[in-house]
Amino acid sequence: MRYYPTFFDLRDRPALLVGGGETAARKLRLLRKSGAAVTLVAPEATPEIRDLAEAGAIDWQRRGFAPGDLDGKALVHAASDAPEADRAVAAAAAARGLPVNVVDDPGASSFIMPAIVDRDPIVIGISSGGSAPVLARRLRERIESLLPARLGKLAAFAERFRGAVKATQAPAARRGFWERVFDGPIARKVLAGDEQGASEAMISAINRQPANDAAPPVGAVHIVGAGPGDPDLLTLKALRLIQDADVILYDKLVGPEIVELARRDAERVYVGKSKGNHSLPQERINALIAERAEAGQRVVRLKGGDPFVFGRGGEELLSLRARGIEAEVVPGITAAAACAAASGIPLTHRGLARGVNFVTGHAEDGEPDLDWPALADGRQTLAIYMGVSTAGTLMRRLLEAGAEPARPLAVIEKGTRPDQRVLTGTLGGLEALVREAAVEGPAMIILGEVAALAAGRPATPQEAAPSRALAL
Numbered sequence: 001m002r003y004y005p006t007f008f009d010l011r012d013r014p015a016l017l018v019g020g021g022e023t024a025a026r027k028l029r030l031l032r033k034s035g036a037a038v039t040l041v042a043p044e045a046t047p048e049i050r051d052l053a054e055a056g057a058i059d060w061q062r063r064g065f066a067p068g069d070l071d072g073k074a075l076v077h078a079a080s081d082a083p084e085a086d087r088a089v090a091a092a093a094a095a096r097g098l099p100v101n102v103v104d105d106p107g108a109s110s111f112i113m114p115a116i117v118d119r120d121p122i123v124i125g126i127s128s129g130g131s132a133p134v135l136a137r138r139l140r141e142r143i144e145s146l147l148p149a150r151l152g153k154l155a156a157f158a159e160r161f162r163g164a165v166k167a168t169q170a171p172a173a174r175r176g177f178w179e180r181v182f183d184g185p186i187a188r189k190v191l192a193g194d195e196q197g198a199s200e201a202m203i204s205a206i207n208r209q210p211a212n213d214a215a216p217p218v219g220a221v222h223i224v225g226a227g228p229g230d231p232d233l234l235t236l237k238a239l240r241l242i243q244d245a246d247v248i249l250y251d252k253l254v255g256p257e258i259v260e261l262a263r264r265d266a267e268r269v270y271v272g273k274s275k276g277n278h279s280l281p282q283e284r285i286n287a288l289i290a291e292r293a294e295a296g297q298r299v300v301r302l303k304g305g306d307p308f309v310f311g312r313g314g315e316e317l318l319s320l321r322a323r324g325i326e327a328e329v330v331p332g333i334t335a336a337a338a339c340a341a342a343s344g345i346p347l348t349h350r351g352l353a354r355g356v357n358f359v360t361g362h363a364e365d366g367e368p369d370l371d372w373p374a375l376a377d378g379r380q381t382l383a384i385y386m387g388v389s390t391a392g393t394l395m396r397r398l399l400e401a402g403a404e405p406a407r408p409l410a411v412i413e414k415g416t417r418p419d420q421r422v423l424t425g426t427l428g429g430l431e432a433l434v435r436e437a438a439v440e441g442p443a444m445i446i447l448g449e450v451a452a453l454a455a456g457r458p459a460t461p462q463e464a465a466p467s468r469a470l471a472l
């Protein structure tokens, strides 16, 4: 991280603002909101600035900058819209070790201003580290649209009751109490503008809980699908649960961008298994999930793709049930669907594939245990998980069972991730394709007529009117 994110306390502290135009006026509004004692230096100023100076709200020095203006200041803004003059202010401030910002000039600044979402006292700062301010602003617009306008009122409401909650709720119960407040009718009343009703409900909620009533912790387990890798492909529910979890137990296929979405204080436990290196046996994982839930933690068992598609989610669910622990399963986008979408291959397509079959190429005893004659049927698409290391066997068994060597296929490696690769070929060349391209995985093999529609390949006239292959 190039910049250190922080919030300055400027209440009643002296701040210097150099500049009297619209740019300076914008900074002045923010400085005043944070309670700074502002000295503004500029020969001319906008009517807004002049009015504030006349009302005694700021100290306007009607002249150019002089180094003595920096005396005793806690923070400096150079916002005169004259780059040379602003840089001179910045250099003088830097020489004295004062934090200084030059508008739109990160190189001359010792701090930069984030795009902010203001729901005072909730303030969200968004920064691209100066690399893409427009992107930061777009993100701000998105966040603005997600947050209720009265969010600040809700934070202020909570602040009013903080002492009472602390005095009446045992430490172990406090967080659960606040969560019920924020997720329930009390918060809804505040956000709807009914502060009176919210206060009454809050007082009765506080009084209902006897002091030191440390309610026994109630844990929860969610077995959550994290999708194929691209964090944007998480479901909203998955995201909410990840952000809510006390502990996240995650697999190898769940990338760091997704694990990083967890709360900072959440525990992250890697329980991934890699081929030939079973870091934790499945029974141990099952026991770990149960132990954490029994200790009252909110557990998210995060699995790549969908938990119920070649993910052993079923085993974990049954093991929890056997211990009397209920778990909710949250589906994720499975790799077959994700890789198909990411490579422009429809898994079913009128005239080309009347069904799709999800199979695993994983071999317990050297050879995948599959119904080869059924899979050789060219009227369906085969989505083969974990098929890279057994590609040669898959190819030979399917050909022996009567599949056409010219049957199109695509191998999608690291689907939806920035380094995704899409390789196309035919069944007869599968082994060589995987070997020559040194496919490492995770990779999905999509076999069937539809694979000929992979993005990037020129469409043939037949593909454009796909009625030839099958009468479906």
Ligand SMILES: C[S@@+](CC[C@H](N)C(=O)[O-])C[C@H]1O[C@@H](n2cnc3c(N)ncnc32)[C@H](O)[C@@H]1O
Pocket: 228, 229, 253, 303, 304, 305, 306, 307, 308, 309, 310, 311, 333, 334, 335, 336, 339, 384, 385, 386, 387, 412, 413, 414, 415, 416, 417, 441, 442, 443, 444
């Ligand atoms: C143990 S399975 C887990 C499947 C997962 N539960 C799902 O629904 O996608 C792992 C296999 O899924 C496939 N896979 C998972 N993520 C993938 C990705 N991003 N790109 C390509 N294949 C992927 C690969 O075949 C990999 O070997």
